[in-house]
Amino acid sequence: MRASDKAYEALRTDIVEWRLRPGTVLGEVEQAERLGVSRTPLREALARLSADGLAVQLRGRGTVVSDVSFEHVDDLFALRRALEVESARIAATQGDPAIFASLRDRFLEARSSISGQAANRESYYLLAAELDQCIDEAVNNRYIEQSLRSLRVHLARVRRLAQDDPQRLATSASEHAAIAEAIAAQNPQIAVAATQLHLHHSLEHIKNHAGSERDTSK
Amino acid sequence: MRASDKAYEALRTDIVEWRLRPGTVLGEVEQAERLGVSRTPLREALARLSADGLAVQLRGRGTVVSDVSFEHVDDLFALRRALEVESARIAATQGDPAIFASLRDRFLEARSSISGQAANRESYYLLAAELDQCIDEAVNNRYIEQSLRSLRVHLARVRRLAQDDPQRLATSASEHAAIAEAIAAQNPQIAVAATQLHLHHSLEHIKNHAGSERDTSK
DNA sequence: TTCAACGCTTTTGTATACATTGAAGCGACT
DNA sequence: AGTCGCTTCAATGTATACAAAAGCGTTGAA
Numbered sequence: 001m002r003a004s005d006k007a008y009e010a011l012r013t014d015i016v017e018w019r020l021r022p023g024t025v026l027g028e029v030e031q032a033e034r035l036g037v038s039r040t041p042l043r044e045a046l047a048r049l050s051a052d053g054l055a056v057q058l059r060g061r062g063t064v065v066s067d068v069s070f071e072h073v074d075d076l077f078a079l080r081r082a083l084e085v086e087s088a089r090i091a092a093t094q095g096d097p098a099i100f101a102s103l104r105d106r107f108l109e110a111r112s113s114i115s116g117q118a119a120n121r122e123s124y125y126l127l128a129a130e131l132d133q134c135i136d137e138a139v140n141n142r143y144i145e146q147s148l149r150s151l152r153v154h155l156a157r158v159r160r161l162a163q164d165d166p167q168r169l170a171t172s173a174s175e176h177a178a179i180a181e182a183i184a185a186q187n188p189q190i191a192v193a194a195t196q197l198h199l200h201h202s203l204e205h206i207k208n209h210a211g212s213e214r215d216t217s218k
Numbered sequence: 219m220r221a222s223d224k225a226y227e228a229l230r231t232d233i234v235e236w237r238l239r240p241g242t243v244l245g246e247v248e249q250a251e252r253l254g255v256s257r258t259p260l261r262e263a264l265a266r267l268s269a270d271g272l273a274v275q276l277r278g279r280g281t282v283v284s285d286v287s288f289e290h291v292d293d294l295f296a297l298r299r300a301l302e303v304e305s306a307r308i309a310a311t312q313g314d315p316a317i318f319a320s321l322r323d324r325f326l327e328a329r330s331s332i333s334g335q336a337a338n339r340e341s342y343y344l345l346a347a348e349l350d351q352c353i354d355e356a357v358n359n360r361y362i363e364q365s366l367r368s369l370r371v372h373l374a375r376v377r378r379l380a381q382d383d384p385q386r387l388a389t390s391a392s393e394h395a396a397i398a399e400a401i402a403a404q405n406p407q408i409a410v411a412a413t414q415l416h417l418h419h420s421l422e423h424i425k426n427h428a429g430s431e432r433d434t435s436k
Numbered sequence: 437t438t439c440a441a442c443g444c445t446t447t448t449g450t451a452t453a454c455a456t457t458g459a460a461g462c463g464a465c466t
Numbered sequence: 467a468g469t470c471g472c473t474t475c476a477a478t479g480t481a482t483a484c485a486a487a488a489g490c491g492t493t494g495a496a
Binding site: 040043044047048051053072075076078079081082083085086087090139141142143144146147150151154 | 262265293305359369
Binding site: 002003004037038039040041059060061 | 449450451452457458459
């Protein structure tokens, strides 16, 4: 694995998992020493982070971890609506019904077994990620996929703003099952509706269950 | 201006304007000498091009200009539909009517004066870009804006696949005027409809008026 | 004659030294 | 006393030298 990839992965994970909080300055020499790589690959990593929107490069003052606040959540979900609604529509027209029927069953099963356990929560997120991936494959559109990949990084970061409780996860599982169901039934209209509903509830939950990370815009 | 920016701009322009055709290998030393910069900033430029999707980095064999073929146009327009429809909807709800009314008038005026002149065509593209920018400002969403920026680079590249004739430009001007009109009237539904219509006709035109660059997938 | 392995060449990947720019602090002038 | 400008310093931006890896050609043997 290249040193630049290693540095990028490490920094991206640190940012998404809030170990590097918004506003943190990423000095080149400092981070290069911390990650055990030279400045050259580290600079490449910082450039990629900037392209992802996870950091911004201020001329002269260095690179800082980009800000994430509640005002941006609405913006993020507006893009998510645009992309995922269209993706669901396309997946419903040209996806493999068997795959999504199977996913629906797994979501329904997951709904019953969800608890507050961290491991359980993590496995649910993995299942949701699998649905996303299957939709990606059904859509088979490199441009949409790229935009979605960028979006999901930011979503993962925002997730920490809200506290996911078992109640919400169970509801979310139902909504995901409904999306998979509609795609399996090859019904674009219902797939769109289910997606819109899920996004609406997801956004409402985040806005109503603000976490302790509120004080990011210092 | 930084050397890496200079190299990036130069390469991006060369790729978008088809001076560097798809499949061209961008050797680091070769391009560094051609552009008069060192390898370090040039590598940064190549990384940014890869992030944009304008080039792909093959390990060992270097960076090559990414392929653009007619199969991808549908994909590109699927993303464009998702983003621009949502943008038009949002702009219609929170845009400044005066700005878009003015733009509508300018499109209607442009429609009359369009000819086959290259200068005329260029000024029309600038006007269209101005509409895009005003919509961006009305939407005021950094995430959507970033996705759109990436998309537009690819669109500019694809534009060369089709031959724009005065007829199409005049129709396009009418469609753009309709979009601006709907936003000025603060009517989201009509703004969405006008955008969908424009995108449909635009895509049809490209697919029916294939240019001479067809032989890109060698 | 064909396949495989070895080595050479060309390429990218990394490190470090140097240049340059921007920012902050201090001083002098108004 | 406030502001403008200069100096200094620390950070990024660039260049080049070095290392490593991958391709390709050649040569050998089966």
